[in-house]
Amino acid sequence: MDHLMFVGGAWVPARSHETTTATSPATGETLGRVPQGxxxxxxxxxxxxxxxxxxxxxxxxxxxAALLHRVGDVIESRRDELARTxxxxxxxxxxxxxxxEVDELVTYxxxxxxxxxxxxxxxPNSASAGKRxxxxxxxxxxxxxxxxxxxxxxxxxxxxxxxxxxxxxxxxTPAPSTSVAAVALxxxxxxxxxxxxxxxxxxxxxPVVGDEIARNPGTDAVAFIGSTATGQRVAAAAAGxxxxxxxxxxxxxxxxxxxxxxxxVDGVLTACFLCAGQSCTAGERLLVHHEVRGEFxxxxxxxxxxxxxxxxxxxxxxxxxxxxxxxxxxxxxxxVADALERGASLLIGGSRDNSYKSDLYWQATVLDGxxxxxxxxxxxxxxxxxxIIGIGSLAEAVExxxxxxxxxxxxxxxxxxxxxxxxxxAVRTGWVxxxxxxxxxxxxLPFGGRSGSxxxxxxxxxxHPMEAFTELQTVIIG
Numbered sequence: 001m002d003h004l005m006f007v008g009g010a011w012v013p014a015r016s017h018e019t020t021t022a023t024s025p026a027t028g029e030t031l032g033r034v035p036q037g038x039x040x041x042x043x044x045x046x047x048x049x050x051x052x053x054x055x056x057x058x059x060x061x062x063x064x065a066a067l068l069h070r071v072g073d074v075i076e077s078r079r080d081e082l083a084r085t086x087x088x089x090x091x092x093x094x095x096x097x098x099x100x101e102v103d104e105l106v107t108y109x110x111x112x113x114x115x116x117x118x119x120x121x122x123x124p125n126s127a128s129a130g131k132r133x134x135x136x137x138x139x140x141x142x143x144x145x146x147x148x149x150x151x152x153x154x155x156x157x158x159x160x161x162x163x164x165x166x167x168x169x170x171x172x173t174p175a176p177s178t179s180v181a182a183v184a185l186x187x188x189x190x191x192x193x194x195x196x197x198x199x200x201x202x203x204x205x206x207p208v209v210g211d212e213i214a215r216n217p218g219t220d221a222v223a224f225i226g227s228t229a230t231g232q233r234v235a236a237a238a239a240g241x242x243x244x245x246x247x248x249x250x251x252x253x254x255x256x257x258x259x260x261x262x263x264x265v266d267g268v269l270t271a272c273f274l275c276a277g278q279s280c281t282a283g284e285r286l287l288v289h290h291e292v293r294g295e296f297x298x299x300x301x302x303x304x305x306x307x308x309x310x311x312x313x314x315x316x317x318x319x320x321x322x323x324x325x326x327x328x329x330x331x332x333x334x335x336v337a338d339a340l341e342r343g344a345s346l347l348i349g350g351s352r353d354n355s356y357k358s359d360l361y362w363q364a365t366v367l368d369g370x371x372x373x374x375x376x377x378x379x380x381x382x383x384x385x386x387x388i389i390g391i392g393s394l395a396e397a398v399e400x401x402x403x404x405x406x407x408x409x410x411x412x413x414x415x416x417x418x419x420x421x422x423x424x425x426a427v428r429t430g431w432v433x434x435x436x437x438x439x440x441x442x443x444x445l446p447f448g449g450r451s452g453s454x455x456x457x458x459x460x461x462x463x464h465p466m467e468a469f470t471e472l473q474t475v476i477i478g
Contacts (some may be wrong), residue, residue: 003179005201006201007041007200007201008044008045008048008197012035013035014035014038014204015041016038018036018038020034022089022180025322025325025358026091034179034183034203037202037209038209041204041209042204042208043216046200046218048197049197049198049200049218050142050218052195052197053168056167056195057141057168061119061167065116068112068113070192071194072113075105078188084098086181087321088180089177091324098313104153105153105154105157105185108157108161112161112162113161115466116162121134121135123135131477131478134474134477135473135475136473136474137166138470138472139167139470140221143159143168143220144213144214144216144238145224146172146214146234147159149177149178156172157185158443158460159225162466163223166466166470168220168469170200172200172201179203182201182203214238220242221243222241223245224245224246224247225246228247228454243457243458244456244457244460246448246449246456246458247408248380249281249449250285250378251281251284251408251438252283252285252286252287252410252411253411254287254391254413255288257291259292259414259435261296266437267411267413267437268300268386268437269300269303269304271437272364272384272386276323276383277385278383280380282439283411284377284387286387287389288391290392297366300347300366300386300388310362310364310384312356321361323361326360329360329383335374335379335381335383336385338374339367339371339375339387342371342374344367348364348365349366350365362383362384364386365384366386394422406453406454407430407449408449410431410438411433413435417434429449429453430447430448442461444463446459
């Protein structure tokens with residue numbers, strides 16, 4: 001099957017006619033040929049978005065909202081198809097995760113539609129008697145959107161939908177390893193019959209297409225979700241433009257001696273094994289107090305053995321599917337091996353499961369006694385591993401959290417609310433969960449990294465991206 005890009009309201013191949021073959025991480029099967037777009041394709045998409053920008057901005061917020069709700073309607077009508085495509089292309093289990101992502105996708109489009117209606121300016125006082133000052137919120141123009149592969153529906157939607165709702169047009173390039181899912185999502189927008197050029201999809205390598213979108217003078221703002229290293233390159237290319245960057249994380253889950261250990265284990269299962277650990281808010285480090293570390297490790301190992309089922313993502317009993325691509329699987333290989341070489345104990349898992357058609361199935365793994373300087377503790381592993389690191393105090397947990405270059409999210413389990421709030425006050429992360437998994441978020445709340453960290457700039461979630469996607473125009477009436 002040949003997939004196409006969506007530019008200027010039409011489905012088109014790459015101008016070079018080059019393609020790449022998409023392969024399912026779940027089954028190993030070929031999912032079709034995807035256009036290998038280049039800078040010329042990105043420029044054509046930017047020109048199409050520029051041509052549509054003025055007309056789209058002049059629509060009322062209520063007219064735009066109606067069209068965004070129409071996108072939500074199309075997504076709902078294709079729920080089964082979209083979920084199946086997501087499982088084939090990304091690898092996440094159909095029943096345990098894929099349907100949930102499609103449902104959340106609908107939420108993002110409908111929420112943006114309503115938030116756009118409420119987006120307003122201000123009426124400040126004028127310094128001169130008899131004059132009136134208006135602060136009117138205007139769209140930036142063309143927003144370039146660059147997105148990752150771990151949530152290939154919802155992460156684009158949390159940028160694209162508010163950008164469109166606030167009056168911008170969009171040029172979007174997705175991660176190459178989930179381009180098939182991106183084409184499916186673009187198909188929903190196309191069939192909702194938005195004006196040509198309002199949303200444009202260009203598939204292709206990030207260093208080419210993404211770089212062109214970021215640096216081209218035809219884009220007025222750039223929004224990125226992905227790794228810190230890539231985000232920094234995007235930020236450099238987009239210098240001088242409005243940017244929204246949601247980048248990597250290495251957030252800890254802290255377990256204090258007065259914590260409800262059963263609840264903490266439940267939260268860690270989600271923190272470490274949701275999306276096979278491929279989340280920027282994954283529990284990359286479990287900082288467990290020495291007083292309860294042994295019991296916590298025992299309970300967690302038993303829970304993984306009983307409740308985490310690696311397998312065919314189309315099997316309804318499967319809770320965890322394969323990793324998405326060879327690079328992340330190779331990183332798991334390196335990080336687990338490094339921890340074991342440094343003296344960590346393997347409690348369960350520890351290797352790939354080669355009984356499937358793809359070699360991307362990695363066992364759910366628990367490591368105890370992980371040194372604080374092991375790769376699995378200091379880097380973003382992005383795989384199904386729970387590394388337990390012993391701590392002796394809350395102060396030590398805070399110090400280890402703040403010693404990381406990342407500042408996205410942290411979580412703590414404690415029986416004392418004051419301890420939890422003290423932790424939240426002290427750590428430099430954009431989000432803190434108390435007695436909740438690090439992989440818990442709410443789509444309408446602001447999410448992003450703290451200033452000075454490697455986790456990004458600005459906030460996604462609800463109407464908050466609209467702050468980056470719009471600007472204030474001052475109008476004085478004499």
